[in-house]
Amino acid sequence: MRRDLDDILNKCIDRLIAGESVEACLESYPDEARELEPLLLASSKALALGAQEPRPDFKASLRYRISSEFKARQKKRQRWSFLAHPWLRPWLATVSAFLVLLVIGGGAVQAASRSLPDQPLYPIKQVVERVQLAFTPSGAPKARLYAKLAMTRSEEIAEMVRGGKAELMEGLTQRIAENLENSQVHMGAPLSATLTDTKVRGPAGPAGVEGVIPTLSPEPQGAAFVAPPTQELTKQPIPLTKKGEEIEELKKILERNKERNERRFQEALKRAPERARPALERAYRATNAAYDRVILSLEEAQKQESESNEEKQAPGP
Amino acid sequence: MHEEENLVREAQGGDEKAFASLYETYVNRVYRYIGARVNNPADVEDLTEDVFLKALESIGSFKWRGVPFAAWLFRIAHNAVIDHSRRKVYRESLPFSGTEVAKDDPAKEAELRIAMRDLKAALAQLTETQRQVITLRFAAGLSLKEAASVLGKNEGAVKAAQHSAVAALRRIVGQE
Numbered sequence A: 001m002r003r004d005l006d007d008i009l010n011k012c013i014d015r016l017i018a019g020e021s022v023e024a025c026l027e028s029y030p031d032e033a034r035e036l037e038p039l040l041l042a043s044s045k046a047l048a049l050g051a052q053e054p055r056p057d058f059k060a061s062l063r064y065r066i067s068s069e070f071k072a073r074q075k076k077r078q079r080w081s082f083l084a085h086p087w088l089r090p091w092l093a094t095v096s097a098f099l100v101l102l103v104i105g106g107g108a109v110q111a112a113s114r115s116l117p118d119q120p121l122y123p124i125k126q127v128v129e130r131v132q133l134a135f136t137p138s139g140a141p142k143a144r145l146y147a148k149l150a151m152t153r154s155e156e157i158a159e160m161v162r163g164g165k166a167e168l169m170e171g172l173t174q175r176i177a178e179n180l181e182n183s184q185v186h187m188g189a190p191l192s193a194t195l196t197d198t199k200v201r202g203p204a205g206p207a208g209v210e211g212v213i214p215t216l217s218p219e220p221q222g223a224a225f226v227a228p229p230t231q232e233l234t235k236q237p238i239p240l241t242k243k244g245e246e247i248e249e250l251k252k253i254l255e256r257n258k259e260r261n262e263r264r265f266q267e268a269l270k271r272a273p274e275r276a277r278p279a280l281e282r283a284y285r286a287t288n289a290a291y292d293r294v295i296l297s298l299e300e301a302q303k304q305e306s307e308s309n310e311e312k313q314a315p316g317p
Numbered sequence B: 001m002h003e004e005e006n007l008v009r010e011a012q013g014g015d016e017k018a019f020a021s022l023y024e025t026y027v028n029r030v031y032r033y034i035g036a037r038v039n040n041p042a043d044v045e046d047l048t049e050d051v052f053l054k055a056l057e058s059i060g061s062f063k064w065r066g067v068p069f070a071a072w073l074f075r076i077a078h079n080a081v082i083d084h085s086r087r088k089v090y091r092e093s094l095p096f097s098g099t100e101v102a103k104d105d106p107a108k109e110a111e112l113r114i115a116m117r118d119l120k121a122a123l124a125q126l127t128e129t130q131r132q133v134i135t136l137r138f139a140a141g142l143s144l145k146e147a148a149s150v151l152g153k154n155e156g157a158v159k160a161a162q163h164s165a166v167a168a169l170r171r172i173v174g175q176e
Helices: A001-017 A022-028 A030-050 A056-077 A089-104 A106-112 A122-135 A140-161 A166-186 A244-273 A273-311 B002-010 B014-036 B041-061 B069-088 B107-125 B128-139 B144-153 B155-175
Strands: A196-200 A211-214
Touching: A001 A022, A001 B128, A001 B144, A022 A030, A022 A056, A030 A196, A030 B014, A030 B107, A030 B155, A056 B014, A089 A122, A106 B144, A106 B155, A122 A140, A140 A166, A140 A244, A140 A273, A166 A244, A166 A273, A166 B128, A244 A273, A273 B128, B002 B014, B002 B041, B002 B069, B014 B041, B014 B069, B014 B128, B041 B069, B107 B128, B107 B155, B128 B144, B128 B155, B144 B155
Parallel strands: none
Antiparallel strands: A196 A211
């Protein structure tokens, strides 16, 4: 009953605000008229609160003030709009990340370095890596850092196996491939795909989680886990320049990492619960293929570098 | 409502005319709302100015998530009034006389001024929620839904508060 009167009173107040009379409203609700009338009379008195108007000169001066303020803000916005430039954004993010790390302090950073993707400190680990990348010179040093990061991801996969978290494993595998490709790019090695790029999706992963991961020819499913054979890479005696030496060094690092990667995966597979095995095997094949592809590419870069060097050193006619 | 949403988006994108249009739509209502809560006309003007400058400053952060623009604006106005009352800068001795109230009809103007004085005295005796409901509905002319959004309550609760506020107002005004 009370709720009905709340409703009726509200409707009548809306009508009074719209300019209708108290009488018109009472006519609409004859059963409630006695109770409603004093409330509507009080409401009509309250309408006087809406009768006051600001002085026209006040309104005009405030409009002018707002307009000036608006223009000043627009100018300021345009002055700083360069900060929104696409090439500057990663740097701003990196500098912000660096400042965050300074605030967080060394203890947390140290603890984060051992964290895994499903742990709270992992974002700090990612920030540290981003800062490392930002402050590492381009070329060979950055290529080596990317190779190291790829290895870190492999180690994380091995650790994640204990929890049987196949969906996270796929993301890490994708990042290994990306890190290796970045390593290849920073070394100036050709990006021509010598191995096929294949879309893979893990049956244990969530729907929609897909990634383009270079793979070697598929392993027979359910077979004992055996490392696929490494592609035969042709080796030629090449006179090494400085860049050639750097390429050679990175190639050795990646070959060593590939072996470590194989060992880690084999150890991980022994400990892995049955349901995590298919994802782990898939991750292994993808990372192994990524290593093969980058090593092969470095071989090509080495060859090109050597030929170019030979041309430079060849006696003139 | 769609048109207002577009105006807000344009204002957020830096369209001065769009913001000017929002200003014209709401300046009188914001002024009335503040005028119903604050006694000194100079303070009412200052606070109205503060509300629109604050709205200009933060319009970029406004998001359409079921909250009407009016509710967002009147929350700024509400906060301005609360801050003002906390600063205790009322100039109570000055009568509320600086506003334009039916200037072309002196008899009606005098009548409205008396009504306003009595109403403000009556409002002072209400609870804060009742005072809020009355000023948002009768001074600012907000719908029940908008008032509920400003107050952060559901419509049923505000409807009930409105009933009790009007009943209290009737008792107070009836005694005078």
